[in-house]
Amino acid sequence: MADTSYLDWPFLEPRHKAHAETLDTWAGTLGPIDHHDTDNACRSLVAKLGADGWLEPTAVDPADPKPLDVRTLCLSRETLARHDGLADFAFAMQGLGTGALSLFGSDAQRDEWLPLTRSGKAISAFALTEPQSGSDVANSTMTARDDGDAWVLDGEKTWISNGGIADVYTLFARSEDTPGAKGLSAFVVPADTPGLEIAERLETIAPHPLATLRFTGARLPKSALIGERGQGFKIAMSVLDVFRTTVAAAGLGFARRALDEAVTRVTARKVQGKPLSDLQMVQAHIAEMALKVDASALLVYRAAWAKDSGAPRVSREAAMAKLFATDEAQKVIDAAVQLHGGDGVRAGETVERLYREIRALRIYEGASDVQKVIIARQTLDAARA
Known part of the structure; x- marks a missing residue:
């Protein structure tokens, strides 16, 4: 370390x-x-x-x-x-x-x-995203029909991490006729449920197990309902309120590794008999990278501390942490690639792998643009109050 x-x-x-x-x-x-x-x-x-x-x-x-x-x-x-x-x-x-x-x-x-x-x-896996609704969770169209002694699921989920290898899915579907967020419910779905199939495996620039799930008349017992009926949106947001900050922490981890790799590179690599680290331009890159890492860490652990201290919601703090830490990690890693020169884009190099790994973190669990909306709304609501 x-x-x-x-x-x-x-x-x-x-x-x-x-x-x-x-x-x-x-x-x-x-x-x-x-x-x-x-x-x-x-x-x-x-x-x-x-x-x-x-x-x-x-x-x-x-x-x-x-x-x-x-x-x-x-x-x-x-x-x-x-x-x-x-x-x-x-x-x-x-x-x-x-x-x-x-x-x-x-x-x-x-x-x-x-x-x-x-x-x-x-x-385990978290099945929230649908083909037509990514960050717009309230627009979910997958249905969970009340059929007396069972719930019947129909529809698709996509970009599901661990899709295809998970043993159990937490799934969100529309159980009520009410449009928007109020019509969703949450369910626990074993992977061997009849009517659940892996419709497609998805490949990305940084390989992870990802899939599209298709549900056709999949029956679940009434006991599969998580929490209260119609409270699925609240449940999903509460989960993200906890785990969104951890996405920022992962971005911070990538950025720390990139900074470490860059420091090792510029101190070992020589130009005209002197280490790259003697060059002021290189020092400026290192300074900016270190600044971004520490600023990200402050936002990440502030949000985590606030939640652990009993704050009922940390939507603003978590959004700030995720937005800043993942966006800045992208910049830190890009700088590390630049400082590695040609080796930075060589397949198999650590910084090349980091360059591919970081990009998805700025999208999943709420894209960077969505985090800006959350921060702005929370700030404006506080001012009005």
């Missing part, structure tokens, strides 16, 4: 520092991860993370339910992302996929699934 001074900031407690340092040591033992076979790589990572106890913070313990510790989640994602994007992905989806169960699930739902996901024995 390079710069660890941030672990002593007042946002964090000694237990958080110990967690980050121990996880960093563990992640260093993973060895090379196969990014060409992401399905098996993610299965293996989830199993390893679970076996060694690192997935326990991703969901509440049904035997002793306590609020999710967002700072631990953020430190975990930052640390794992600095080592490898797939390791971060495997960890993150166990939390996002079961977030609705942690926050709103019944005792029976928690007892059935959370011991499995926290131990790495089951893989």
Whole structure:
């Protein structure tokens, strides 16, 4: 681990520092991860993370339910992302996929699934996006029809992380005739539910398990409903309110790694017998990168601290963290590629991989433009109040 001074900031407690340092040591033992076979790589990572106890913070313990510790989640994602994007992905989806169960699930739902996901024995996924509704969740058209003793699902979900390898999906569908956000409900859907099929596997510039799911008359028991009927939008937003900050933390982890790689490069590489780091232009790049990393970290751990301190909602703080940390990470990584010269775009180089990994973080769980809308609305509403 390079710069660890941030672990002593007042946002964090000694237990958080110990967690980050121990996880960093563990992640260093993973060895090379196969990014060409992401399905098996993610299965293996989830199993390893679970076996060694690192997935326990991703969901509440049904035997002793306590609020999710967002700072631990953020430190975990930052640390794992600095080592490898797939390791971060495997960890993150166990939390996002079961977030609705942690926050709103019944005792029976928690007892059935959370011991499995926290131990790495089951893989989870979060099925919210549809072909015609990405950030516009309220425009969801997938239906959940009340059929007496069952719910019947029809429709499609797309860009679903862990689609095709998940054992359980948290899914949102329209259960009411009411248009907009008030008509949605949340459900827990086992992957072997009849009527659920993987319609398409999706390839991206940074390979991850992604798929389009198709539901045709898929029947669920009434007990599959998470929380209250018609409260799906509220549940989805509450989950994102917790986990959106962790996306910012992953971006921060990518940026830290890029800065470390850049510093190593410019101190070792020589031009006319002198290190690149002697050049003022290079020093300016390093200074700007360090500034972006620290500013991002302040926003990330402020948002996480606020949530852990009991704030009912941190939509503004989380949006600021995600917008700034992911956008600035893109700039930090781009600068690292530039400082590496031709090697920066060579396939297999660390900074080349980071360049591909960071782009999706500025889109999923609310694109950067959506975060600006959230921040503006929250600021204006506060001024009016």
